[in-house]
Amino acid sequence: xxxxxxxxxxxxxxxxxxxxxxxxxxxxxxxxxxxxxxxxxxxxxxxxxxxxxxxxxxxxxxxxxxxxxxxxxxxxxxxxxxxxxxxxxxxxxxxxxxxxxxxxxxxxxxxxxxxxxxxxxxxxxxxxxxxxxxxxxxxxxxxxxxxxxxxxxxxxxxxxxxxxxxxxxxxxxxxxxxxxxxxxxxxxxxxxxxxxxxxxxxxxxxxxxxxxxxxxxxxxxxxxxxxxxxxxxxxxxxxxxxxxxxxxxxxxxxxxxxxxxxxxxxxxxxxxxxxxxxxxxxxxxxxxx
Amino acid sequence: xxxxxxxxxxxxxxxxxxxxxxxxxxxxxxxxxxxxxxxxxxxxxxxxxxxxxxxxxxxxxxxxxxxxxxxxxxxxxxxxxxxxxxxxxxxxxxxxxxxxxxxxxxxxxxxxxxxxxxxxxxxxxxxxxxxxxxxxxxxxxxxxxxxxxxxxxxxxxxxxxxxxxxxxxxxxxxxxxxxxxxxxxxxxxxxxxxxxxxxxxxxxxxxxxxxxxxxxxxxxxxxxxxxxxxxxxxxxxxxxxxxxxxxxxxxxxxxxxxxxxxxxxxxxxxxxxxxxxxxxxxxxxxxxxxxxxxxxxxxxxx
Numbered sequence: 289x290x291x292x293x294x295x296x297x298x299x300x301x302x303x304x305x306x307x308x309x310x311x312x313x314x315x316x317x318x319x320x321x322x323x324x325x326x327x328x329x330x331x332x333x334x335x336x337x338x339x340x341x342x343x344x345x346x347x348x349x350x351x352x353x354x355x356x357x358x359x360x361x362x363x364x365x366x367x368x369x370x371x372x373x374x375x376x377x378x379x380x381x382x383x384x385x386x387x388x389x390x391x392x393x394x395x396x397x398x399x400x401x402x403x404x405x406x407x408x409x410x411x412x413x414x415x416x417x418x419x420x421x422x423x424x425x426x427x428x429x430x431x432x433x434x435x436x437x438x439x440x441x442x443x444x445x446x447x448x449x450x451x452x453x454x455x456x457x458x459x460x461x462x463x464x465x466x467x468x469x470x471x472x473x474x475x476x477x478x479x480x481x482x483x484x485x486x487x488x489x490x491x492x493x494x495x496x497x498x499x500x501x502x503x504x505x506x507x508x509x510x511x512x513x514x515x516x517x518x519x520x521x522x523x524x525x526x527x528x529x530x531x532x533x534x535x536x537x538x539x540x541x542x543x544x545x546x547x548x549x550x551x552x553x554x555x556x557x558x559x560x561x562x563x564x565x566x567x568x569x570x571x572x573x574x575x576x577x
Numbered sequence: 578x579x580x581x582x583x584x585x586x587x588x589x590x591x592x593x594x595x596x597x598x599x600x601x602x603x604x605x606x607x608x609x610x611x612x613x614x615x616x617x618x619x620x621x622x623x624x625x626x627x628x629x630x631x632x633x634x635x636x637x638x639x640x641x642x643x644x645x646x647x648x649x650x651x652x653x654x655x656x657x658x659x660x661x662x663x664x665x666x667x668x669x670x671x672x673x674x675x676x677x678x679x680x681x682x683x684x685x686x687x688x689x690x691x692x693x694x695x696x697x698x699x700x701x702x703x704x705x706x707x708x709x710x711x712x713x714x715x716x717x718x719x720x721x722x723x724x725x726x727x728x729x730x731x732x733x734x735x736x737x738x739x740x741x742x743x744x745x746x747x748x749x750x751x752x753x754x755x756x757x758x759x760x761x762x763x764x765x766x767x768x769x770x771x772x773x774x775x776x777x778x779x780x781x782x783x784x785x786x787x788x789x790x791x792x793x794x795x796x797x798x799x800x801x802x803x804x805x806x807x808x809x810x811x812x813x814x815x816x817x818x819x820x821x822x823x824x825x826x827x828x829x830x831x832x833x834x835x836x837x838x839x840x841x842x843x844x845x846x847x848x849x850x851x852x853x854x855x856x857x858x859x860x861x862x863x864x865x866x867x868x869x870x871x872x873x874x875x876x877x878x879x
Contacts, residue, residue: 387810387852391853391856518679562664
């Protein structure tokens with residue numbers, strides 16, 4: 289394999305990995321930005337997306353239906369949780385949210401295990417992207433290319449949504465000064481429900497898209513939530529661009545670390561995070577220290 | 578009453594009670610950080626796991642007795658914690674929590690990969706309760722080990738009680754209520770935070786160091802983030818900001834886990850629900866409910 293081909297395929301690998309991480313990280317960071325909540329259940333919602341996606345894909349026979357319906361379902365679960373439980377806690381300190389969402393992660397994880405069983409479930413990639421393509425004479429799974437593309441599309445969509453739409457404007461405003469937004473006549477509670485739902489829905493998209501790659505399994509939440517936290521912290525809590533940069537950084541560190549120093553690969557990500565935090569305690573693009 | 582327990586209880590209850598004491602010690606150590614200083618650690622399993630691996634390794638690969646290995650492991654955990662705390666205290670609030678989590682996961686990764694020392698995914702097994710000289714052999718038996726644990730917990734409790742009532746403890750509460758103000762009063766709050774993290778890790782390490790010879794094994798689950806979450810649950814459900822609360826919380830956790838797992842496989846489901854209910858409706862925990870119930874009589878004894 290030529291060096292160039294190696295770097296191209298590994299970089300594309302990293303890009304597809306970054307896309308998955310970004311789906312989680314951006315949801316977490318949006319939620320944190322507007323609600324000051326660290327959502328511990330985010331990994332479990334991602335897992336829920338994978339399992340619901342599996343069921344929808346089996347029932348309808350279409351991966352695309354799963355990609356559409358599962359994130360909606362996950363977003364709905366998130367909004368229900370926000371409405372029923374988080375809303376009671378807005379007067380309390382940040383740790384209350386961390387704990388209550390940890391509780392949700394436990395509960396949801398068990399429900400998933402009861403509903404779908406403990407075994408890993410294989411989800412078929414859509415026909416169009418199931419094969420392999422040759423890049424510089426090296427075989428490469430088409431699905432990973434599709435993932436990288438999906439990541440770019442979603443990133444651009446969210447950016448345009450935050451930048452151009454009225455709801456995006458309100459979200460940015462409320463993350464800076466919720467009292468003012470409320471005083472100007474916007475229902476901030478409704479806004480919070482919406483953002484929590486959108487964030488959870490993004491995790492759901494990540495879950496559906498990850499399923500053909502890693503199968504839907506009850507262990508998938510645990511590894512992913514930690515990675516997503518790392519991304520949010522490296523990027524800076526509440527920063528959209530930060531989460532994008534951090535997802536790329538972490539994915540490249542993971543993929544190339546795994547290749548060159550497989551024994552230390554697990555540690556690399558944490559070392560990267562420690563390094564960033566020591567230099568910039570608020571994260572790369574974070575405001576607060 | 579606890580001292581007489583071995584004469585009255587059946588064997589399985591003794592084992593459960595010993596485990597409850599060990600977890601109680603673990604939860605109490607975390608509360609020094611969470612309840613007294615408001616340093617929300619999400620990686621306290623690192624302390625427990627480190628202590629368990631350290632004492633397990635010492636008992637397996639050296640000839641020193643249990644009574645030396647356990648305190649030594651706790652001491653090591655405390656020393657390592659100084660380095661951890663030095664980095665973690667660069668951050669505050671949620672970032673601090675995430676950093677402690679990252680360190681615990683780093684340790685988890687090491688425990689997984691450094692097979693020659695930690696046994697990798699198999700962990701360390703067959704850890705002996707090696708008795709020391711001078712008739713300490715009695716600690717090796719089931720009842721003896723229970724007493725050893727009870728002594729450790731009582732000593733740690735007395736130590737923590739003295740600590741939180743000392744001027745040092747007052748500064749910790751100052752940091753909890755208003756760190757900027759405490760800093761302005763001339764206290765180097767970062768040093769105090771590093772000290773309390775080191776103490777909490779040493780005591781958490783002590784709990785882990787006791788667990789290794791108690792269970793006979795140490796594995797990666799003891800360092801996993803789920804365990805960090807569980808001990809946090811014990812603290813909150815029991816009552817944070819008190820010393821007795823977390824111990825009650827640990828006992829409650831074990832009993833509920835034990836009882837629920839008799840009836841249903843999905844005990845974690847109900848436990849999650851119980852936990853959520855406590856956070857929402859009873860943030861003061863079991864001990865808070867008890868003291869509110871019995872008013873003045875119980876309120877003063879915290």
